[in-house]
Amino acid sequence: MEPFIVSARKYRPQTFKDVVGQQAITNTLTNAIDNDHLAQALLFTGPRGVGKTTCARILAKQINQDGRTDQEEDFAFNIFELDAASNNSVDDIRELTSQVRIPPQVGKYKVYIIDEVHMLSQAAFNAFLKTLEEPPAHAIFILATTEKHKIIPTILSRCQIFDFKRITVKDAAEYLKYIAENQEIEAEDDALHIIAQKADGAMRDALSIFDRVVSYSGKKLTRKAVTENLNVLDYDTYFAATDLILKHDIPGLLILFNETLARGFDGHHFISGLASHFRDLMVCLHPNTIALLEVGEEAKKHYSEQSKKTSSSFLLSAIDLANDCDINYKSSKNQRLLVELTLMKLASIDFDGEKKKSESLGNGRNKPDFIIPASFYKVSRPTTEVKETKVNESQAKTGHTEVPTTQSVVEEEHTSQNQASPVHTSTQTHKSDGNEYVNVAQESNPAPRAKINLKTTERRVSGLSLSSLKAKKEHQQNKKEDVIDESNLPKANFTEEEMQKHWADFVDILDNDGRKILASNLHSDVPKLTDNFTIWIELPNGTMKKEIEREKYDLMEYLKLKLNNHFIQLRITVNEATAKKFAFTPEEKYMKLREKNPAIDLLRKEFDLDI
Incomplete structure (x- = not known):
């Protein structure tokens, strides 16, 4: 029985053509070898399992080959591999540099491959600098x-750097398909794509996962076998969850999530995968972006079919909700409840959208439909007595009934004849979420309707209600924005003393009214009169300036009236240096008091008082 060789070793590329997903780098190295334009120090960098060491071995082999040399010769004696993770001392580097001086016995170059070079110590890097900068003509270093x-x-500046990229899902799946055909294994495209996605851009990991799944399922590789062996959530789980969300089936959605948890998956895995699923559905909405979908052909059909049931607005809201849950999952103390709440919100997206849309259309002549429980009509209201009206048989069949509305109540109170314009409504009963609802559509109808006797209590409006605050704000804006003819306004001259007197009077008025902060701000500086009837004050900080600017209307109106000049203006500047004149902390207040009366210091020392 032949010993088993893992696919990562068995199918390691032997030429640059066999390297997967690094065509730009392999073409560059091939051209450099053909044109004899190869640097003596190369740095291969990139994620694990993308072909850095493989390309280094291929390069070391090809630079020693020529037309007269056997192509099967691997030039093992010309290639020296050093693991910097375990040989990272200065002595190891010194031994390496001593070997570099000896020319090769066979071939043209001696190639030194130093893997995991970032593990070298600082002293080892410094010992390696001179040799790396000026190596012998027969030596090439690949880091x-x-x-x-x-x-x-200093090491990076002496190397030609090649950045290896992650292997794409498409390239990895195609290479796995080639290996499966070579081993006579029947593999589904979706199964290979799942393996490629699980590898996360590393070809070595993809081959290791492939060997593991083949050992589990044998010669037939199915999507179900791969998901079971890798313990990943299948596409079917997210397709089923999305169908339940679109049907607004919250109980079924919670049961599906519970079954997922019972299979050993955590909520974070489920919600992050659901967000990715919504992203894939969004990609399927436009034909130009379908190429961004990294799944097999069979899965693409399912995504395309389900994307037709959704809309871009729904998917954007769903991605936003799922992403917020993903971000807040680790910090949540009740993680399961967080995911379940997110699922309930996802199942309510369309309903909320229709409700908001109907509210935004409510300004039209015919009011839109709205949904109320059927039990609403069975509840008696103590403050309103409604006279019963008979509904004939034709109305019962068509579903048209007359329902008293709030509009009729208001008109009943404000008309002397106790009559209101008729409002007819059409009702339809339906069931949703286990409750019975009635859709009511209001329509204006000139036909007369039965009189309704209402007994209502006097309605009182709070002074803190939103309507009263809004009315007060509009009144103040209208008062401030009145258009005034400036041609007939007074423009009398006045002195700075007169202005300062009225200024002080206004501050006293504010202080008596309890507006202490504004009065203190206005009293912080003595106003000065400048050109063109401009009053100038200087404040210690911007906060006081904003406070005065917000309340300056009453001040200016008072001064214009007292000074008989409508063209007075207020100029406010900020000078932080003036803040030193004011005492804010207890120490500053004590220093101010001591300047006025030095005896206070003696009092403090005599009684041993704290500040």
């Missing part, structure tokens, strides 16, 4: 690392 940022800049 490989996954963490380029840990390499000192």
Whole structure:
């Protein structure tokens, strides 16, 4: 029995053509070899399992080959591999530099491959600098690392850097399909795509997962077997969850989530996968973005079919909700409740959207439909007596009834004849979420309707209600924005003393009215009169300036009236240096008092008082 060789070793590329997903780098190295334009120090950097060491071995083999050499020769004696993770001392680097001086016995170059070069110590890097900058003509250094940022800049500046990228899902799936055909394994495209997605851009990981799944399922590789072996959530789970969301089936959605938890998956995995599923559905809405969907052909059909049941607005809201849950999951103390609440919100997106839309259309002549429980009509109201009206058989069949509305109540109170314009409504009963609802559509109808006797109590409006506050604000704006003819306004001259007197009077008025903060701000500086009837004050900070500017209307109206000049203006500047004149802390207040009366210091010392 032949020993088993893992696919990562068995199918390691032997030429640059066999390297997967790094065509730009392999073409560059091939052209450099053909044109004899190869640097003596190369740095291969990138994620794990993308082909850095493989490309280094292929390069070391090809630079020693020529037309007269056997193509099967691997030049093992010309290639020296050093693991910097375990050989990272200065002595290891010194031994390496001593070997570099010896020319190769076979071939043209000696190639030194240093893997995980970022693990070298600072002293080892410094010992390696001179040799790396001026190596012998027969020596080429290839450094490989996954963490380029840990390499000192002096090493980076001496190397030609090649950045390896992650293997795409498409490239990895195609290479896995080639290996499956080579091993006579029947594999579904969706199964190979799941393996490629699980590998996360690393070809070595994809081959390891492939070997593991083949050992589990044998010669037939199915999507179900892959998901079971890798313990990943299948597409079907998210398709079923989305169908339940679109049907507003909250109980079924919670049951599906509970079954997912029972299979060993956590809520974070479920909600993050659901967000990705909504993203894939969004991608399917436009034909130009379908290429961004990294799934098999069979899965693409399912995504395309389900995307037709959704809209871009629904998917945007769903992605936003799922993403918020993903962000807040780790910080939540009740993580399961967080996910369940998000699922309930997802199942209510369309209903909320229709409700908001109907409210925004409520300004038309014919009011839109709205939904109220059927039990609403069975509840008696103590403050309103409604006279019963008979409904004939034709009305019962068509569903048209007359329902008293709030509009009729208001008109009943304000008309002397106790009559209101008729409002007819059409009702339809339906069931949703276990409750019975009635859709009521209001329509204006000139036909007379039965009189309704109402007994209502006097309605009182609170002074803090939104309507009263809004009316007060509009009144103040209208008062301030009145258009005034400036041609007949007074423009009398006045002195600075007169202005300061009326200024002080206004401050006293504010103080007596309890507006202490504004009075203190206005009293913080003595106003000065400048050109063109401009009053100038200087404040210690911007907060006081904003407070005065917000309340300056009453001040200016008072001064214009007292000084008989409508063209007075107020100029406010900020000078933080003036803040030193004011005492804010207890220490500053004590220093001010001591300046006025030095005896207070003696009092403090005599009684040993604290500040």
